[in-house]
Amino acid sequence: MSDATVIGLGPMGYMLASLLIDAGKTVTLWNRTADKAQPLIARGATLAASPAAALSASPVTLICVLDYAAAEAILSGTDFPSTLGNRLIVNLGTGGPDEAKRLESYIHQHGGRYLDGAIQAAPSQMGRDDTPLFVSGKREHFGEAEPLLRHFAGNLIYLGEKVDAAAHMDLATLSYVYGSYAGFLHGANIAKATGIDVATYGQLVNAISPSFGAFFQYEANAVASGDFRATESPLRISIPAVRRILRTSEQLKINTEMPALVDGWLQRADAQGLADEELAALIKVLQPKVAEVVA
Template sequence: METRPLNDVTVIGLGPMGLALADLMLKSGKRINLWNRSAAKAQALLARGATLAGTPSQAIASSPVTLICVYDYQAADAILHADDVPAALNGKLIINLGTGGPEEVKRLAAHVHDCGARYLDGAIQAAPSQMGTDDTPLLVSGPASCFAQALPLLRILAGNPIHLGEKIEDAACMDLATLSHVYGAYAGFLHGARVAEASGIDVATYGRLVNSMASSFGAFFEHQAGVIAAADFSISESPLRISVPAVRRILTESQRLGLNTDLPALMDRWLRLAQTAGMMDEELAALIRVLRPQEHLSSVPGRGPAIPA
């Protein structure tokens, strides 16, 4: 008869996110083992029935599945190479939920595979307080069989786990894409806040308005992504030509108010390049061709002359 493992899952890393993940698993009835460089962070979880390992290798050996949630891939790599950890990895499923670039992911996955373990890479798309809800997104990449095995556990952590594919670096790549949107949007939010401040408009009211627009603009961005994927820039929602004067107006007024103009100047430059390339009667999403290498611009038939360098 097969012996049941001592624990259902091990959690390595008890920062704010790691604590949130461990908390959710305890609430779901999972038997969890913990390891953290600072054992003091585990005390509240130990009082609720978790156990604490003395070393990473002991933690990994005690469970069939290990979740790693540490600061970055350098930290995860150091843990997975430490002492007798490589021997403990054999036969285990490792799910790394830290942050790192695609090349770091591939190197770490190769090490785990070399040690006889299976590996999933994940990118959390929420704050600790937002974990565990029905719509919390969690990006995952790696073997479909591993994802199927881990899915019940992942759904405890995030109600919307998304398997992006077998390529182990896909979650990290998509994380870069979504974070690009988040930080780009936040830059726009901050510039808007400065416009409000300088114009005597209540910034809290501005924030509420931005929140009310979030759903409709999310749908707009989804549509624009479909346009880009289809490479059909025929006007369908927002002609590029209306954004040229709109952004120029933001830039001109920002200059008049004495604001930082880095962001509107960048958008204004992109739009002027698009205008030069004859893209005024295309969908706004055609602007992506300004960001692509020049050879891609001429590869789309009937889409205007090449953008000058």
């Protein structure tokens, strides 16, 4: 028996296997393209002849392949289900909440146990004390996998027994990333159009990001508590600020979609009398009114 099996040796799966070997664990591997395992075999890992053999080799199997469809294709391979009995499978590939529920259901049907994970870092950032990793599924399964998962991510975040919680949280954090990215790109367009050095702009974005991260945490607490009394940043400050970005962008003849979107939200918030509340109150214009929910 190995301590763990890793299925999938793309950049991320390879890093996971490598971290386990670094930690002195015995590791069994399977990858569609077997050659990728060679450097890890040279470090003591064992290559299984099939996914079923890989699964049988360890009490815990970590899957990290392209997507859930690939994970399901591997698991549903010939004679595979009979090997699933009582094994704990942790899927660390990225996917949606429905896919996590479907995979859990498939594995349960075949007598296995399942945890779902969502990695929040690049391969080179794995294995640090602050590396975040979301996990959801039965608490007892988490307890069993935790010692292994801690080798990947010191900031291991267990999100509860609903198996789709990690995938939902992944969508929430990705929304933040892509929303910020939209703003970042608009800022780059302003810099380019006005002759500001875009690389310097990038440095400044990096410099201000930690304090804005702390600000977002503060705003999340306001949304969570429903207490929108202005204590840090009254919404009224942002109304003219975003209008200035929009008007200047129009004058510069650059794309205006990003500031126009946020300006629209702020104008609606102003019309709803939210100007003197905390900026977090902007979420009220993005939520259905009670009457709409009832209808």
